[in-house]
């Protein structure tokens with residue numbers, strides 16, 4: 532096959548793939564999977580800190596700092612592609628796959644503020660997480676509150 536034909540074939544395949552994704556909502560589902568995975572990273576790292584606070588795990592400065600740093604990194608990712616318009620639980624074919632409320636994309640939505648609140652709380656946690664259990668305890672409410680603040684408004688219960 533000469534080069535020109537190969538390029539044409541490759542472009543045709545890309546177009547077909549794009550059309551399939553649009554018809555089946557596949558790209559929305561991938562975005563949903565990505566953002567739910569991000570949420571699980573939050574939950575895991577916060578869980579490490581939570582276990583120390585609850586006394587289920589011995590306080591470990593390195594682990595506490597690492598978990599807090601991970602929260603900072605995860606919360607500072609650019610999430611644009613993970614939250615495409617039309618991927619709410621009310622969108623066609625999305626019920627039972629996502630619990631993201633359509634309010635996220637509504638005019639005047641303050642989802643950006645809620646995301647910022649988590650970034651700030653995670654940064655505060657990272658500043659002190661290596662300084663002892665009391666410091667972790669002190670910063671815990673801010674992080675947990677930031678998760679809750681967004682969920683209460685923008686996430687529907689799963690059942």
Ligand code: HEC
Pocket residue numbers: 563566567568570571573574575577628629630631632642645646649674677678679681682685686687
């Ligand atoms: C800016 C808003 C926002 C913040 C901040 C936020 N979440 Fe979420 N979270 C959501 C939304 C929206 C969903 C539903 C996503 C979906 O189903 O597509 C969700 C879903 C989840 C889920 C369920 C994932 C699944 O597989 O269904 C978990 C667990 C979770 N969040 C944990 C956390 C934790 C822990 C934090 C704080 C460290 C946090 N979230 C911070 C908006 C947020």
